[in-house]
Amino acid sequence: MSTDLAPNSRWQEVQQQVGILGRSEAIRRLLETIEQVAQTDISVLITGESGTGKELVARAIHARSRRRLNPLITVNCGAIPEGIIESELFGHEKGSFTGAIGPRKGYFELADKGSIFLDEIGELPLTTQVKLLRVLESREFMRVGGVTSVQTDVRFIAATNKQLEEEVRRGNFREDLFYRLNAVHIRVPALRERSEDIPILVRKFAQEFVRENHIDFGGFSESALAAMAHARWPGNIRELRNVVEKIIVLERGAYVEEATIRRYLNISHPMDPALPVPLKRGREESERDLLLRVLLEIKSEIAQLRELLLRRQAAPYPLAPWREDLAEEYLEPAQPPADGEHSSVAEMERELIQNALLKFGGSKRRAARALGLSERTLYRKIEKYGLKGTHE
Numbered sequence: 001m002s003t004d005l006a007p008n009s010r011w012q013e014v015q016q017q018v019g020i021l022g023r024s025e026a027i028r029r030l031l032e033t034i035e036q037v038a039q040t041d042i043s044v045l046i047t048g049e050s051g052t053g054k055e056l057v058a059r060a061i062h063a064r065s066r067r068r069l070n071p072l073i074t075v076n077c078g079a080i081p082e083g084i085i086e087s088e089l090f091g092h093e094k095g096s097f098t099g100a101i102g103p104r105k106g107y108f109e110l111a112d113k114g115s116i117f118l119d120e121i122g123e124l125p126l127t128t129q130v131k132l133l134r135v136l137e138s139r140e141f142m143r144v145g146g147v148t149s150v151q152t153d154v155r156f157i158a159a160t161n162k163q164l165e166e167e168v169r170r171g172n173f174r175e176d177l178f179y180r181l182n183a184v185h186i187r188v189p190a191l192r193e194r195s196e197d198i199p200i201l202v203r204k205f206a207q208e209f210v211r212e213n214h215i216d217f218g219g220f221s222e223s224a225l226a227a228m229a230h231a232r233w234p235g236n237i238r239e240l241r242n243v244v245e246k247i248i249v250l251e252r253g254a255y256v257e258e259a260t261i262r263r264y265l266n267i268s269h270p271m272d273p274a275l276p277v278p279l280k281r282g283r284e285e286s287e288r289d290l291l292l293r294v295l296l297e298i299k300s301e302i303a304q305l306r307e308l309l310l311r312r313q314a315a316p317y318p319l320a321p322w323r324e325d326l327a328e329e330y331l332e333p334a335q336p337p338a339d340g341e342h343s344s345v346a347e348m349e350r351e352l353i354q355n356a357l358l359k360f361g362g363s364k365r366r367a368a369r370a371l372g373l374s375e376r377t378l379y380r381k382i383e384k385y386g387l388k389g390t391h392e
């Protein structure tokens with residue numbers, strides 16, 4: 001494909017630099033919008049389903065901006081415990097709370113002259129939302145325990161997979177902050193809305209995976225690609241990549257036909273009522289499915305971990321917003337549960353959390369979802385029960 005080598009338009013040039021693949025009208029528009037807004041300092045709100053590429057878009061905006069040589073600081077608002085979120089964002093002065101042995105810069109100071117990416121902005125507590133609005137409006141803030149204002153020159157990029165208007169209506173998100181952040185709204189389309197991109201993505205992911213892992217692969221038939229293009233992909237690009245990699249590993253060099261794809265898709269979306277449900281499966285077949293499902297989960301965790309590690313390596317500052325030193329001061333200390341009835345309830349809770357963390361390979365996001373807790377509550381409980389060694 002000559003266009004891969006010689007971009008003949010602006011959006012293709014952007015595409016080559018930032019790795020947002022696709023030829024659909026939706027992707028072309030997305031890349032054009034990125035290019036337009038990247039040149040300005042305007043705040044951007046990125047929305048879209050999980051796995052659609054919101055973080056990739058945020059990184060692309062920074063990479064195409066005049067700020068690109070300065071840091072892009074990513075903050076996962078859902079993962080920072082409420083008690084330390086303001087000190088994380090704005091920094092603190094010496095002695096502002098027990099354990100604040102020296103002054104410390106927050107993310108806003110670290111992002112000076114660069115960009116700040118507030119991921120999962122919908123998870124920010126209301127009190128912090130007020131302070132954030134002030135920074136957006138005045139470009140200055142105070143460190144926790146500080147008396148003078150600190151100036152900051154940052155570009156705001158925020159993302160969420162929540163319906164923020166709905167959160168505003170429910171009183172969980174401040175309307176004024178919503179309008180400020182929403183100066184430009186970029187909606188990243190779900191994969192099923194641009195299914196013509198799927199074969200391109202599949203080929204690229206397969207190519208990369210085979211090259212990186214030195215394994216044989218016989219390729220996909222046209223009808224196999226078409227079957228993938230017609231699937232719903234609730235987990236979007238992240239899921240597509242995982243399925244492609246799983247097929248390459250498990251089919252060991254075979255030429256992959258449509259029937260194989262159907263089998264993997266049924267496993268990948270076992271709960272999806274919109275998909276044809278396989279009837280009367282043999283025991284062996286069911287066992288194989290179960291095994292593949294477990295493998296898929298493990299694979300997906302490994303992929304997420306790899307992504308996290310790569311990002312950490314590339315980051316100018318550790319991206320994981322968790323700071324154990326602060327958390328220890330701020331949160332309830334790890335202690336054995338109290339005696340009596342409470343202790344058995346607490347023990348049960350501890351065990352449930354431990355099992356969920358084990359099951360999901362330490363992924364707090366997935367464990368929280370399975371337990372019906374918010375990520376932040378889970379972090380607090382992990383700390384409370386002293387379940388260490390699983391920080392992401």
Ligand SMILES: Nc1ncnc2c1ncn2[C@@H]1O[C@H](COP(=O)(O)OP(=O)(O)OP(=O)(O)O)[C@@H](O)[C@H]1O
Pocket residue numbers: 019020021022048049050051052053054055056057161237238241307
């Ligand atoms: N257009 C694209 N071309 C190639 N790879 C993509 C594209 N969009 C996303 N990806 C890849 O898909 C994966 C998920 O993307 P990303 O983490 O940006 O999604 P997200 O929308 O932030 O998901 P979540 O809501 O779960 O945080 C990443 O590996 C990313 O590199």
Ligand SMILES: [Mg+2]
Pocket residue numbers: 054055119
């Ligand atoms: Mg994301």
